[in-house]
Amino acid sequence: MATVNSCMFSISHATSQCSVKGEDVLLTKSFDKGDIYVICDGHLGVDAANFVRDHIVEEMLSRWPSQLPNWRNRAEVESHAAALQKAVCEAFAQTEIQWLARRHIAGTTLTVVLISGNLVTSANVGDSAAVIDSGETILELTDSHRIQTHTQEKARLEASQCHIAQLGFHLEGPAKPRDPGIGPLRVWPGGLCVSRSIGDLLSGSEIVPLPHIKQVLLPEQGSRIILASDGLWDVLHHRKAVLLVRPLPTSEAASALLSCSAAAGAHKRLINDDTTIIVIDIMPSASSPHTRTSLTKVSTGTELQNPLSQDSPQESSAQSCWMSCFSSTALPEVISSRQASSRKASISSSVNVSSVFQKDLVVLADVDCLEAFPDIRAMVQQASWGLHSQEDLGPSCKLDFALPLPETMLSLGPPHSFTPHGSEVSTSSTLSALRDTKPHCSDNATVMYKDMRAQYSEKVGTMGGVDSYISGTEVKPVLGVADSASSYDKVR
Incomplete structure (x- = not known):
């Protein structure tokens, strides 16, 4: 499929998936205003994940700003990005409302990456993470909502009198005070180990569907994004995952990460989880029209689609552009989502604020929708009133x-x-x-x-x-x- 990127970027992606419980789903979609990538990791079955996959894109597109900005005008891009934040948050909330109306107890994480022009928007609830690599910087695009590791989210739940505890030793609900527990902290009833998700009716109204949103401006040399469910990130550190597949083209990176994930899990004697991986390469386009190529691989290694052959000059040119990003021998710093938020001012002060294209990633926004959009939070509470009881x-x-x-x-x-x-x-x-x-x-x-x-x-x-x-x-x-x-x- 050939499309035109107004910022002179060529976008290609590859996916790889291994199913153990059958609760992960993914979606990739290109449309006239950009590209959307979605991963859902279901809880209590795959029903919620399937529902979200089938509805979230429609909800986002119906709220997408009607006109795209001039991508070379920084002020227009920032205005467009702000409008997109609310559109995405409303889409998450409306998807939650529609799912809860079905009175189904299943739930799911939801991580979405949107690429439009030179703007990347990432939004997530749960622990399916995305990371972007510019060659100079490795930046987390998501904020993991695991109660075990997110102190602010844990404090929020405790302030609302939520019952937080490990699983009891006999798997009969939460561990009693001073009794040994198993695994990570969870919220009860339900035993969910994340503080934000879509659905999960049993876990209470404080398990919210409002995402963290991060927006970055792409550098002129492009970037690579790795989006994956926790089956990958539980066994491979973000930095290690990025560096392992740097030498590989798009078509091989996703399947290589899946193989590394399986090997790392076996080495640690861990039971394999569902693992879903999307690798997205955003590269300077060598010629026009600019192509988006898609290569999908499943755990058997079977190629489902390959629009460009290995000898295609378009693919070779794009890959050589991507590899040129990493000519420096210095290893990039890894910046977590919470570090990026605190460092946003210092990062922005080092760039020309009137220019869109920079030598490295520019963090444009880092927003917690729970704080930024109280009206949307109130809408969700009103629509779901009584359902969580x-x-x-x-x-x-x-x-x-x-x-x-x-x-x-x-x-x-x-x-x-x-x-x-x-x-x-x-x-x-x-x-x-x-x-x-x-x-x-x-x-x-x-x-x-x-x-x-x-x-x-x-x-x-x-x-x-x-x-x-x-x-x-x-x-x-x-x-x-x-x-x-x-x-x-x-x-x-």
């Missing part, structure tokens, strides 16, 4: 089957009977059900939970945020990638 989810439904799951999956309603760990749980207690919308009411609730039981009975699954292996009537705890202490090697 377990008593108000809907009419009572009976579960008339034995459910061999940890207590976290039975925290959907009033107190219930729970037999000792390792034996089968039997309940006929009433649960607050998901009313009103199909297929979540009355007898259909039984069907839904039977489907969930079948879905997770013979594979690794996420139950209330807990990685478990369910076999017969026995629940065997397994420390997944996110539960390993060594996985929290975060950039500071």
